[in-house]
Amino acid sequence: MPITSAIIIFALTLILVLGGLWVGQNVDLLPLSASENAPVYDELFKVLFSIGTILFVGMVGLVIYSLIKFRTKPGQSGDGIPLEGNLSLEILWTAVPAVVVLFVGLYSYDIYDRMGGMQSLSHEGHHSQELINEKRIWGGISSGSVESSSQESITSLPIEVTAMQFAFLFHYPEGDIISGELHVPVGKPISLTMESKDVIHAFWVPEFRLKQDVIPGQPTILNFTPTKPGRYPIICAELCGPYHGGMRSTVVVEELEGYKAWFKSNAKTELIES
Amino acid sequence: MTIATPSESLQPSGWAKYFSFSLDHKVIGLQYLVCGFIFYLIGGILAGAIRIELTSPISDFLTRNVYNQVLTLHGTIMIFLWIVPVVNGAFGNYLIPFYVGARDMAFPRLNAVAFWLIPPAGLMLITSYFITGAAESGWTAYPPLSITTPAAGQLIWIVSVLLLGGSSIFGGINFIATILKLRRPGLKLMQLPMYCWAMLGTSILVVLSTPVLAGTLILLSFDIVAHTGFFNPALGGNVVVYQHLFWFYSHPAVYIMVLPAFGLVSEILPVHSRKPLFGYTTMVYSIMAIVVLGLLVWAHHMFTSGTPPWMRLFFTIATSFIAVPTGIKFFNWVATLWGGRISINSAILFSCGFIVNFVLGGITGVALAQVPFDIHVHDTYFVVAHFHYIVYGGSVFVIFSSIYHWYPKFTGRMLNEDLGRFHFLITFIGFNLCFAPQHWLGLNGMPRRVAEYDPQFEFVNQLSSVGALLMALSTLPFLWNIFQSFFIGRIAGDNPWHALTPEWLTTSPPPVENWKGPAPLVTAPYGYGAVTNTEAIKSTEIKNDLEENN
Numbered sequence: 001m002p003i004t005s006a007i008i009i010f011a012l013t014l015i016l017v018l019g020g021l022w023v024g025q026n027v028d029l030l031p032l033s034a035s036e037n038a039p040v041y042d043e044l045f046k047v048l049f050s051i052g053t054i055l056f057v058g059m060v061g062l063v064i065y066s067l068i069k070f071r072t073k074p075g076q077s078g079d080g081i082p083l084e085g086n087l088s089l090e091i092l093w094t095a096v097p098a099v100v101v102l103f104v105g106l107y108s109y110d111i112y113d114r115m116g117g118m119q120s121l122s123h124e125g126h127h128s129q130e131l132i133n134e135k136r137i138w139g140g141i142s143s144g145s146v147e148s149s150s151q152e153s154i155t156s157l158p159i160e161v162t163a164m165q166f167a168f169l170f171h172y173p174e175g176d177i178i179s180g181e182l183h184v185p186v187g188k189p190i191s192l193t194m195e196s197k198d199v200i201h202a203f204w205v206p207e208f209r210l211k212q213d214v215i216p217g218q219p220t221i222l223n224f225t226p227t228k229p230g231r232y233p234i235i236c237a238e239l240c241g242p243y244h245g246g247m248r249s250t251v252v253v254e255e256l257e258g259y260k261a262w263f264k265s266n267a268k269t270e271l272i273e274s
Numbered sequence: 275m276t277i278a279t280p281s282e283s284l285q286p287s288g289w290a291k292y293f294s295f296s297l298d299h300k301v302i303g304l305q306y307l308v309c310g311f312i313f314y315l316i317g318g319i320l321a322g323a324i325r326i327e328l329t330s331p332i333s334d335f336l337t338r339n340v341y342n343q344v345l346t347l348h349g350t351i352m353i354f355l356w357i358v359p360v361v362n363g364a365f366g367n368y369l370i371p372f373y374v375g376a377r378d379m380a381f382p383r384l385n386a387v388a389f390w391l392i393p394p395a396g397l398m399l400i401t402s403y404f405i406t407g408a409a410e411s412g413w414t415a416y417p418p419l420s421i422t423t424p425a426a427g428q429l430i431w432i433v434s435v436l437l438l439g440g441s442s443i444f445g446g447i448n449f450i451a452t453i454l455k456l457r458r459p460g461l462k463l464m465q466l467p468m469y470c471w472a473m474l475g476t477s478i479l480v481v482l483s484t485p486v487l488a489g490t491l492i493l494l495s496f497d498i499v500a501h502t503g504f505f506n507p508a509l510g511g512n513v514v515v516y517q518h519l520f521w522f523y524s525h526p527a528v529y530i531m532v533l534p535a536f537g538l539v540s541e542i543l544p545v546h547s548r549k550p551l552f553g554y555t556t557m558v559y560s561i562m563a564i565v566v567l568g569l570l571v572w573a574h575h576m577f578t579s580g581t582p583p584w585m586r587l588f589f590t591i592a593t594s595f596i597a598v599p600t601g602i603k604f605f606n607w608v609a610t611l612w613g614g615r616i617s618i619n620s621a622i623l624f625s626c627g628f629i630v631n632f633v634l635g636g637i638t639g640v641a642l643a644q645v646p647f648d649i650h651v652h653d654t655y656f657v658v659a660h661f662h663y664i665v666y667g668g669s670v671f672v673i674f675s676s677i678y679h680w681y682p683k684f685t686g687r688m689l690n691e692d693l694g695r696f697h698f699l700i701t702f703i704g705f706n707l708c709f710a711p712q713h714w715l716g717l718n719g720m721p722r723r724v725a726e727y728d729p730q731f732e733f734v735n736q737l738s739s740v741g742a743l744l745m746a747l748s749t750l751p752f753l754w755n756i757f758q759s760f761f762i763g764r765i766a767g768d769n770p771w772h773a774l775t776p777e778w779l780t781t782s783p784p785p786v787e788n789w790k791g792p793a794p795l796v797t798a799p800y801g802y803g804a805v806t807n808t809e810a811i812k813s814t815e816i817k818n819d820l821e822e823n824n
C-alpha cells in the first residue's frame with residue numbers, strides 16, 4: 001500500500017472515531033433524568049451512541065464509496081479483480097467486533113451493577129422478606145449504588161402497586177393510604193412491590209429510565225431513588241387491552257415537607273375511616 | 275437417490291398451472307411469491323390504517339378494539355404470510371433445485387401441500403376480522419390477555435398460525451433433504467451457492483423451533499377452550515413460561531426471516547459487481563454460528579418480565595455475540611463490492627440499501643441486548659424502529675432486490691431499470707422517514723401498541739406517517755413495472771447478467787426439467803474475473819444452444 005493512502009486511511013479513521021466520540025458525548029435524545037440511576041443510564045447511552053455512530057458512518061461510507069469508485073464507467077467491460085478472500089482482513093474484522101462486543105458487554109454489566117441490578121433482592125426491604133415466605137418474588141431492578149444498599153434496606157419506603165385494566169393503584173402500608181397517583185419524597189429510596197389483578201401490565205417512568213412488568217400471580221419489585229422534584233408520567237408499556245394507550249398515572253416527586261403534608265392529609269382520612 | 279421429474283403431460287400448462295396443485299418447484303416458488311405479495315399488500319393497508327390513526331394523539335380513526343385487531347393482523351400477516359413464505363418458500367423453491375443441480379425438490383408433493391396450506395390459513399385469519407372479530411392480543415398473544423380477549427378470534431388466529439407453522443416445517447424438511455441428498459454427482463457442499471447454506475441453516479432453525487411454537491399455541495388453545503390453567507394465573511398457571519416458550523421460537527423466527535435474505539444478497543452482489551463472493555468459507559461458518567447462537571438468546575425479549583439477574587446477564591452476553599458472525603457477513607459483502615465493476619442497477623441499489631438499513635438495525639439490536647439499556651426502551655417505539663429496520667429495511671429490501679435480479683429468469687423479460695431505480699429512491703426515503711424518528715419516540719416515552727399518545731409526540735408521528743405514505747406510493751411504480759414489463763419488457767435471453775450460477779445456464783423461463791440435457795456442474799458459482807470460469811460458462815451456454823437447435 002502506498003504511504004499516502006495509508007496516511008489518508010489513518011486520518012479518516014481518526015476523524016471517524018473522534019467524530020463518533022464527540023457526537024456520542026453531545027447527543028441529547030433522552031428525556032429529563034430524575035432518578036439516581038438515570039444518569040448512569042445516560043452514560044451508557046452515550047457510549048453506545050458513540051460506538052454505533054462510528055460503526056454506522058464507517059459502514060455506510062464504505063458502501064457509498066464503493067458504489068461510486070467501482071461503478072462501471074462508460075466503455076468499461078469485463079469483471080472486477082478475482083479476489084476471493086484475505087485471511088488477515090477476515091481475522092481483523094472478526095477480532096475487532098469481538099473485542100468491541102466484549103467491551104460493551106462488560107461495560108453494561110458494570111452499569112447494570114451500579115444501577116443495583118445485581119443485588120440479591122431477598123436482602124432488600126423487610127416487606128419483601130416477608131413476601132418471600134409466602135409467594136415467589138420475581139426480581140426487578142433495585143436502586144442506588146452498591147455502597148448505599150445496606151442503609152437503604154432500613155430506610156426505603158415500601159409502596160404496594162396494584163395494576164388492573166386500566167389503572168394503577170398505590171397503597172402505602174404505613175399510613176394505609178390508597179392513591180391513584182404515586183407520591184414520593186425526593187432522595188428517598190422507594191421500593192415498589194407490584195402485582196396485577198388481571199393481565200400483564202408494565203410500570204414505566206421514562207424520566208427514571210426504569211421499567212418493570214406487573215404480572216398477575218407473581219409479585220415483582222422495582223426499586224429507585226427519585227432525585228428531581230416534579231410530575232412525571234407513569235406509563236403502561238405492555239399491551240393490556242383496548243384502553244392500553246390510556247393507562248397512565250403520575251408520579252409526583254416532592255421535597256420532604258411537601259410529601260409529608262400530602263401523607264398527613266391523606267393518612268388522617270384513611271385512619272378516621274378505618 | 276432418484277431425481278423426481280414432474281411429468282409434463284399430467285400438469286396443466288399456461289396460466290392454469292399457477293392455480294393448480296403443481297409439483298414443479300418453479301411454479302410453487304412463484305405461487306409463494308405472488309401469494310406472499312398479495313398478503314403484503316393487505317398487511318400494508320393495515321399498516322396504513324395504523325399510521326392514519328397515529329397522525330393525531332387521540333384515538334379517533336379506528337375504535338380501540340379494531341385498532342388492536344388491525345395491529346395483530348398486521349404483525350401476523352407480515353411475518354407469517356409475507357416474509358417467511360417469500361424469503362424461504364418462494365426463492366428457496368425456485369432456486370435450490372437449480373443450485374444443487376436437481377430437477378425438482380426432494381418431496382414435490384409435500385412441497386405443494388406446504389404451499390397450499392398458506393392461502394386458506396391466510397384467508398381464515400383475515401375473514402375472522404369480518405365474522406367474529408380478529409385476535410386482538412398482538413402477534414405475541416401473551417396470556418392472560420390472549421385468554422381473556424374474545425375467544426373466537428384468538429382461536430382462529432391460533433389455528434392459522436399452526437397451519438402456517440406446519441407449512442414452514444414441511445418446507446424446512448424439504449430444503450434440508452434437497453440440499454443434502456439431491457446434489458448432482460460431483461458437486462461438493464463447499465461449492466454450493468451461499469443461498470443453499472443460508473437455507474440449510476434456516477431450515478434447521480425451522481425444524482427445531484417451530485414445533486415449540488406449535489406446542490405452546492396448542493396449550494394456549496386448551497386454556498381458552500377447555501379452561502385448563504397452563505398459562506392462566508387465576509388457575510395457578512404461569513404467564514412467564516409462555517413467554518419463554520414463545521420466544522424460543524420467535525427469536526429464531528427473526529433469523530428465519532433474515533438468514534435467507536443474507537443468502538440472496540450473497541447471490542446478487544457478486545453478479546452485479548463482477549467479483550467473487552468475498553470470504554466464502556467464513557460466510558458459511560458465520561451462518562452456522564448464527565444458527566447455534568440464535569437458539570440461545572430468546573430471553574432478551576423478556577428483560578422486564580421479572581427474569582432473575584443471572585439470566586439477564588447470560589442473555590445479554592449471548593445476544594451481543596451474535597453481532598460478531600453477523601458483522602463478518604457485512605464486512606464480507608462490502609469487500610465483495612470493493613474493486614468490482616459495479617452496475618448501479620435496481621438490484622444492487624436495493625441490496626446496498628439493505629446493508630445500510632440492516633447495519634443500523636443491528637446496532638440498535640446490540641444496544642437492546644444490554645439489559646440496562648433495554649429496561650428503558652423495551653416495549654416502546656424504539657423496539658418498533660429496531661425491528662422494522664431489520665425486517666423491512668433488511669428482508670423486504672432484499673425481496674425487492676431479488677425480484678429485480680430474478681424477474682428476467684422468471685418471465686424471460688427485463689424490468690424497466692429507470693422505474694426500478696425510482697422505486698428504490700422512494701422506498702429508501704419513505705422507509706427511513708417512517709422509521710428513523712420512531713427511535714426518538716421510544717426513547718422519550720411513547721410505548722408501542724397504543725392508539726393514543728402524548729401531544730408532544732404529534733409532529734414526529736406525523737413525520738413518520740408521511741414516510742409511510744411514501745412507502746405506500748412507492749409500490750405503484752413497482753407494480754406497474756412488473757405488469758408492463760411482462761408484456762413489453764426487453765427480451766432477457768438466457769443469461770442477461772452473465773451470471774455463473776446454474777439457474778442462468780438455461781432458458782428464461784426454464785423448461786419443466788430445468789435444463790434441456792444434463793444438469794451443468796458448476797463448481798465455482800462465484801468465479802468472476804477468472805478467465806477459465808467465464809470460458810466454461812460460455813461453452814455450457816453454447817452447448818445448451820446447440821442442443822436446443824437440434
Ligand code: HEM
Pocket residue numbers: 414527528529531532574575593594596597600635636637638639640641642643644648651652653657660661664665668669
Ligand atoms: C444484530 C443482531 C440483533 C440483535 C442483537 C437483536 C436484539 C434484539 C433485542 C434485544 C430485542 C428485544 C427488544 C425489546 O423487546 O425490548 C429485539 C427485538 C426484536 N428484533 Fe432484534 N436483534 C437483532 C437482529 C434482529 C433480526 C435479524 C431480526 C429479524 C429479521 C430482528 C427482529 C426483531 C423483532 C421482530 C423484535 C421485536 C419482537 C417483538 O417484541 O414484537 N432482530 N432484537
Ligand SMILES: [Cu+2]
Pocket residue numbers: 201202236237238239240241243244245247
Ligand atoms: Cu397496558
Ligand SMILES: [Cu+2]
Pocket residue numbers: 524525528571572574575
Ligand atoms: Cu430476539
